[in-house]
Structure formats: C-alpha cells, structure tokens
Amino acid sequence: MPQTQVLIVGAGPTGLVLAIQLARRGIACRIIDRASGPGEASRAMAVHARTLEFYRQFGFAERVVAAGIPMAALRLREAGREVARLDLGALGAGESRYPFILSLPQDEHEALLGRQLVALGVRVEWGVALRALAKGPDGVRATLATPAGEESCDAAWLCGCDGAHSRVRQALGLGFPGGTYAQRFYVADVAIDGPPRPDIEANLAAQGLALLFPVRRTGMQRVIGILPPGLGDREAVEFEAIRPTAEAMLGISVARVNWFSTYHVHHRVAAGFRRGRAFLAGDAGHIHSPAGGQGMNTGIGDAVNLGWKLAEVLRGRAAESLLDSYEPERIGFARSLVATTDRAFTAMVGTGLGSRLLRSLVLPRLAPPLLGIGPVRRRLFRTVSQIHIAYPDSPLSEGRAGALPAGARLPFLEVPGGDSHAPLDGRGWRLQLHGEAAPPLVAVAAELGLKLDAFPWSAAAGRAGLARDAAYLLRPDGHVGLAWAGQDPARLRAYAARHGLRFGAAG
Numbered sequence: 001m002p003q004t005q006v007l008i009v010g011a012g013p014t015g016l017v018l019a020i021q022l023a024r025r026g027i028a029c030r031i032i033d034r035a036s037g038p039g040e041a042s043r044a045m046a047v048h049a050r051t052l053e054f055y056r057q058f059g060f061a062e063r064v065v066a067a068g069i070p071m072a073a074l075r076l077r078e079a080g081r082e083v084a085r086l087d088l089g090a091l092g093a094g095e096s097r098y099p100f101i102l103s104l105p106q107d108e109h110e111a112l113l114g115r116q117l118v119a120l121g122v123r124v125e126w127g128v129a130l131r132a133l134a135k136g137p138d139g140v141r142a143t144l145a146t147p148a149g150e151e152s153c154d155a156a157w158l159c160g161c162d163g164a165h166s167r168v169r170q171a172l173g174l175g176f177p178g179g180t181y182a183q184r185f186y187v188a189d190v191a192i193d194g195p196p197r198p199d200i201e202a203n204l205a206a207q208g209l210a211l212l213f214p215v216r217r218t219g220m221q222r223v224i225g226i227l228p229p230g231l232g233d234r235e236a237v238e239f240e241a242i243r244p245t246a247e248a249m250l251g252i253s254v255a256r257v258n259w260f261s262t263y264h265v266h267h268r269v270a271a272g273f274r275r276g277r278a279f280l281a282g283d284a285g286h287i288h289s290p291a292g293g294q295g296m297n298t299g300i301g302d303a304v305n306l307g308w309k310l311a312e313v314l315r316g317r318a319a320e321s322l323l324d325s326y327e328p329e330r331i332g333f334a335r336s337l338v339a340t341t342d343r344a345f346t347a348m349v350g351t352g353l354g355s356r357l358l359r360s361l362v363l364p365r366l367a368p369p370l371l372g373i374g375p376v377r378r379r380l381f382r383t384v385s386q387i388h389i390a391y392p393d394s395p396l397s398e399g400r401a402g403a404l405p406a407g408a409r410l411p412f413l414e415v416p417g418g419d420s421h422a423p424l425d426g427r428g429w430r431l432q433l434h435g436e437a438a439p440p441l442v443a444v445a446a447e448l449g450l451k452l453d454a455f456p457w458s459a460a461a462g463r464a465g466l467a468r469d470a471a472y473l474l475r476p477d478g479h480v481g482l483a484w485a486g487q488d489p490a491r492l493r494a495y496a497a498r499h500g501l502r503f504g505a506a507g
C-alpha cells in the first residue's frame, strides 16, 4: 500500500473539509474517527458567509444553502417585549454572495460533507482511534486502534482535527491554556405549541439571558440559556427544572423536548498549531464561547487554510516553507477571536451589576438606534461572517494596492457576466485585475501558467478598495498574496521564486 500522504484524525466538520480539499487535489489521505459513525446532535447551527464562499470554490455551496434556513431576523426582547429587530436576510447585501447567516444543524451539515467526500472516492474510517504518535521514517508514525486490532500508519503529514480533547495535541505536548466560565448553560431542541418562530430571538433580563431560534426544517427550535441560580451546582438537571424560567423568558410553551444538555463554556487556544509534520486544526486548537456561532466556522477556515498549502507542497507546486504560514495566520486569528468572544460573553452573561445593567438597561435602549446605522450593520456582518479575516503579517503577504493590503480576502463585487469570486475554484493561484492588463504582465502570466482574470474598471471596484490597473495575485483560498500597482512583471516573478511557486495547470 502506498504511504498515506496525509492522515486526518477526526471526522468532524474540520476533518471532513480538510479531506475534501485534499481529495479534490488528488492527495492520498486517510481520515479516521474513533466514533462508530457520524454524529447525530445538532450542535453548531450557524454557517457563515465565508464558509459558504469556500464551499462555492469546492462546488457545493448551493447544496448547503438549500439544506439550511437563512435566518430572517434577530429580535431583541426585554421582559417579553420586542425592543429591536435586525433584518439578517439583507445584512451583508453587496458584501458577499451569501449575505445572510444560514442555520443548518451540524449533523446534517456533516452528512452533506461526508457525501461530498465519498463522491471524491474517500470514506471516513469509523471506529478507528489514534492512540499514539511518533516520528516516522518520512514523517509521522501513528498507532491506531481499529476494530481488527492495533495498526501502525506511516504518513508524510498528520492533522489533528480531533476536537477539544485532542489526543494529537496531547501527544505533541502542546498546552491548552485558557479558562472556564463559572456559569453553566443549557441547550435544548424543542417543539413549541403554535407555529415555529423563524427568527433568532435574544431575550434579555437582569437575571439572565435566553436565545431561541429555528433548528430544522421540521420546525424544531433551539433554546439556549444560563441555568438559573441554585441549579448551576446540581449534577443532573432535567429540562423540567428550567421549563418555568425558559418558557417565561421566551414567551413559549414547550410541547416536546428532543434533546437537552447542560455544559460549561471554555476559552482556550493551544500553545501552537504545529510541531514538525503534525498540525492542529479546529476545536483541537481553539475553543471559545458560542457567541456569534464562530467555533465550527473557524475550524473550517483552519482546514481550508491548511488544505490548499498541503496540496500545493505535496504536488511539488510550492516550497515546503509555504506551510510555515499556517500557524501564524490561524493562531493569530484564533487568539483575537477568543479575546473578543470572551469580552462579549463575559459582559453578556455576567452576574455583576455591570452585566445586569447591560442586559436590562443599556442594550435595550442602545441596540435599536445602533442597529439602524448602515456602517454598524456592515461592520457587524463583516465580523460575524468572518469575511473580515485577513493575514497582513503573514510571510505570504506582500504589498498593497488601493485600500487592499495583501492578506485580505478578495472583495466580492459584480463584474460583467458574474462576480469577482466566480473564477476562484480553490485549485490554484490566480491573478485578478480591474482595468487594463498591459502586454508584459499578460505575457509573464502566460509564461508562468498563471490564469489572469481581467475585468473592466468600475466604480464598484473602487468602492471595494481595489486600485485601477493594479494586479492582485490570489492564493487558492481567495486571499491576496501579492498586491502591486504598476504591473511590473518582475514583482510577480520574484514572489513566485521566493515561495517556490509553480502555477502550471491547476490540479
């Protein structure tokens, strides 16, 4: 059997997306999971625009959108009264092809990813657990516990996508510093009396906070809240214990409970995302509060970032140093995300006077006028959707043209016959230009086998921060690697040489 090029430990959303990306590029990967089969809990619901943009590159975004429910609105309620409504359907209009937040239960999402992977010829090996990790002859040697007994697997590279209790992280000796919030939370999927409520409802009160939103097309609703005082210390809590508080805060009557669980929320980032030939991605590397539904989307972002780099290196289309950019790019974002969600979460769920006043007085009064301001709504969308993620300090980022520094995501804008993101297929680098491409640049792009997408200059391109006639070299994930005005072909040659890039026919 040929050596596995990449061994992926864990078939949650992070591992599945990594496997899909590698399989699309013809990389021989194995994906194992110690569970006996796919997960069945709804867990992460929010699928954000940046994730859908990546799925579009892989060719299945529209299928994911069709399976979920775009969230129509966020309603802020205080003491049973609506104090603000934010239209989510059009929140990111003009910013992304997916200007909404999609609600899709994690089990259905994973099933869909699993089918994509099977179509690419790779099956998850269920019931196979990583036990130990050592240096291998040309990479890593993993000891696996399989239903047929212990097995040794040599792989050139390994990725730990094995969740918060990551065995890979432990085996690499990477710490997981951070903390745990004092409050205990509950989560339930319920059917309510009367028609299902289609919007996200956030109910604020001095004594706590509760959320309600749609889960499944079957009409199931998700309820999330903080366990009332007195229940937080109890070992086992049943839904009936929180029914009176939840129903009163949310103004609902629960007819049936499908799933109920309580949990503590942690905020931690691993001490590193890489040791030698082994990487961490997803919850194995970072966990944080559920504020904003960022966890799963961040794991998928890690997988996309690592996947294209591994594929390029393994296909001999980039120097191995390309992989050095994974950790700084993604750990930097994970740290800032944990810090932001920590601040927001502590303020929102705290029991101190400040938090109680925030929930009962400040937010109900400030949110309505704030959410009516265009730039505030735009900023909110850019942040929550993850389209704002940029890597300006990455070793791969060079230059700036217009308002767009290297490392930024290529802005989404309409162009004749489509949009600026349409050419991106996740398979290779591309050059994009809005204005006139001069013959020397066209010639060098052709010589290097680099696809050039040139669009007529437009006011929309200017508004998006692009500079007329500037060239933007796009990485396979749609972030700008090199941005330069003047189209000097020498800049492109030098950048390609520095990173050992071979563009050629995309694989």
Ligand SMILES: Cc1cc2nc3c(=O)[nH]c(=O)nc-3n(C[C@H](O)[C@H](O)[C@H](O)COP(=O)(O)OP(=O)(O)OC[C@H]3O[C@@H](n4cnc5c(N)ncnc54)[C@H](O)[C@@H]3O)c2cc1C
Pocket: 009, 010, 011, 012, 013, 014, 015, 032, 033, 034, 035, 043, 044, 045, 046, 106, 128, 129, 130, 131, 161, 162, 163, 164, 165, 166, 167, 168, 187, 281, 282, 283, 284, 290, 292, 293, 294, 295, 296, 297, 298, 299
């Ligand atoms: C109640 C709840 C609600 C949430 N809501 C949201 C939300 O709205 N939005 C959001 O973005 N996130 C949300 N999250 C977080 C989200 O579920 C996680 O961030 C996401 O599942 C992480 O994906 P992952 O693939 O990195 O890890 P996991 O989904 O944890 O997958 C890890 C996999 O690795 C396997 N594994 C573990 N150890 C081994 C081993 N030794 N060998 C082989 N396999 C192994 C496990 O069986 C598992 O299948 C929520 C989480 C919870 C619990």
